[in-house]
Amino acid sequence: MRKPVIAGNWKLNGTIAEALALVTELKALLPTNENVDVVVCPPFTALGTVAAATTSSAIQLGGQDIFFRQKGAYTGQISGPMLLDCGCKYVIMGHSERRGRFGVPEPDFTDDVLRVFGDNDTTVNLKLRAALANGLIPICCVGEILSERETGQTDDVVRKQVIAALKDVSPEETATVIFAYEPVWAIGTGKVCAADEADRVCGIIRATVASIAGDAAAHAVRIQYGGSVKPDNAQDLLGRPNIDGALVGGASLKAADFAGIVIAAG
Ligand code: PEP
Numbered sequence: 486m487r488k489p490v491i492a493g494n495w496k497l498n499g500t501i502a503e504a505l506a507l508v509t510e511l512k513a514l515l516p517t518n519e520n521v522d523v524v525v526c527p528p529f530t531a532l533g534t535v536a537a538a539t540t541s542s543a544i545q546l547g548g549q550d551i552f553f554r555q556k557g558a559y560t561g562q563i564s565g566p567m568l569l570d571c572g573c574k575y576v577i578m579g580h581s582e583r584r585g586r587f588g589v590p591e592p593d594f595t596d597d598v599l600r601v602f603g604d605n606d607t608t609v610n611l612k613l614r615a616a617l618a619n620g621l622i623p624i625c626c627v628g629e630i631l632s633e634r635e636t637g638q639t640d641d642v643v644r645k646q647v648i649a650a651l652k653d654v655s656p657e658e659t660a661t662v663i664f665a666y667e668p669v670w671a672i673g674t675g676k677v678c679a680a681d682e683a684d685r686v687c688g689i690i691r692a693t694v695a696s697i698a699g700d701a702a703a704h705a706v707r708i709q710y711g712g713s714v715k716p717d718n719a720q721d722l723l724g725r726p727n728i729d730g731a732l733v734g735g736a737s738l739k740a741a742d743f744a745g746i747v748i749a750a751g
Contacts, residue, residue: 487705487707487729488520488521488522488707488729489520489521489522489707489723489729489730489750489751490521490522490523490524490663490707490709490729490730491521491522491523491524491730491731491733491743491746491747491750492524492525492526492547492575492577492624492663492665492709492730492731492732492733492737493524493525493526493733493734493736493737493738493743494526494549494577494580494732494733494734494737495507495525495526495527495528495531495549495737495738496528496549496582496734497528498528498738499527499528499531499738500531501530501531501534504527504528504531504534504535505531505534505535505538507738507740508525508527508535508538508539508544509538510740511525511544511740511743511744512538512539512542512544513740514740514741514744515542515543515544515744515747516744516747516748516751517543518543518747518748518751519543520751521730521747521750521751522545522730523543523544523545523747524544524545524546524547524574524575524624525539525544525545525546525547525737526546526547526548526549526575526577527546528549529548529549529563529571532546532548532568532571532572532573533571533572536571536572536573539572545574545575546571546572546573546574546575547573547574547575547576547577547624548563548568548571548573548575548576548577548621549576549577549580550563550576550577550578550580550583550612551563551564551565551568551576551578551612551615551616551621552564552612552615553608553611553612553614553615554615555615564615564619565615565616565618565619565621566619568619568621569619569620569621573621574621574622575621575622575623575624575663576612576616576621576622576623576624577624577625577626577665577732578604578609578612578613578616578623578624578625578626579604579609579612579613579625579626579627579646579650580604580626580667581626581628581630581667581669581672582602582672583602583604584602584604584605584609585602585603585604585605606645606646606649606650607649609625609646609649609650610649610650610651610652610653610654613625613650613651613654613662614653614654617654617658617661617662622661622662622663623662623663624663624664624665624709624732625650625662625663625664625665626664626665626667626711626732627642627643627646627647627650627664627665627666627667627690628642628643628646628665628666628667628668628669628711628712629642629643629668629669629670630669630670631669631670634668634670639668639686640686640689643666643686643689643690643693644689644693647664647690647693647694647697648693648697650662650664651694651697651698654698655698656698656699656701656702657702659694659697659698659702659706660698660701660702660705660706661705662706662707663706663707663708663709663729663730664687664690664694664706664707664708664709665708665709665710665711665732666683666686666687666690666708666709666710666711667710667711667712667732668683668686668712670712671711671712671713672711672712672713672734673713673734673735674712674713675713676712676713677712677713677714677715677718677722678710678712680718680721680722680724680725680728681725683710683712683722683725683728684722684725684726684727684728685727687708687710687725687727687728688726688727690708690727691703691706691708691727694706707729707730708727708728708729708730709728709729709730709731709732710722710728710730710731710732711731711732711733711734713735714731714732714733714736714746715736715742715745715746716736716742716745716746716748716749719731719745719746719749719750720749723749723750730750731746731750733746
């Protein structure tokens with residue numbers, strides 16, 4: 486049995502005081518359930534405060550991104566050792582808001598969906614390996630954009646992203662990775678992917694892991710669904726055989742909604 490993992494990606498939201506208020510409210514609402522891993526990923530500036538507030542709780546901490554060098558002249562970047570220093574156990578990489586799509590015709594590339602950070606399959610692999618090398622659990626996001634889904638490329642896009650992410654990663658390390666299947670058209674849009682279809686694509690991710698790292702790793706690897714997960718659709722999604730949790734954006738900013746999703750997972 487794989488342990489479900491519910492992770493909240495707070496993105497660019499919250500002062501330190503607001504992050505503290507949110508995590509304090511969440512602590513009060515969360516059931517004590519050791520069968521679910523609960524992770525919050527606040528902005529870097531609030532990591533230390535949220536870590537201090539969660540020391541004696543079941544809430545675990547993650548970073549929203551990692552740079553693949555340990556230290557040096559890389560202005561603005563955050564390294565694995567820095568994340569560990571703040572109390573992180575997990576880190577997200579490859580989020581669609583950070584993957585660049587430059588040079589690719591993309592009808593849904595609009596000013597309010599800026600993917601300006603230029604992450605690509607190569608940097609996502611470097612970040613995933615940096616996370617593993619530092620003992621952090623990677624939450625590696627993969628998923629197709631709307632035009633790729635509409636032209637029947639979903640399976641190929643997801644397979645390619647998973648294969649690239651796992652380049653030079655051993656089967657033992659692969660077993661510890663969390664993949665998040667996040668269809669880009671479902672993120673922050675209120676359009677949730679149908680549970681059957683989300684489960685099917687998560688199955689493709691698992692089969693791809695099996696083809697690279699073997700059945701044991703594929704059986705162990707945890708695969709989240711992400712994209713407009715809310716308390717009212719969580720149970721349907723989380724009840725599927727290949728879906729081992731959720732990566733939650735908008736709903737993770739409301740303590741009651743995030744707690745509702747955690748309860749649905751347990
Ligand atoms: C996300 O950003 O990873 C995400 C899934 O966002 P939302 O839940 O708001 O769709």
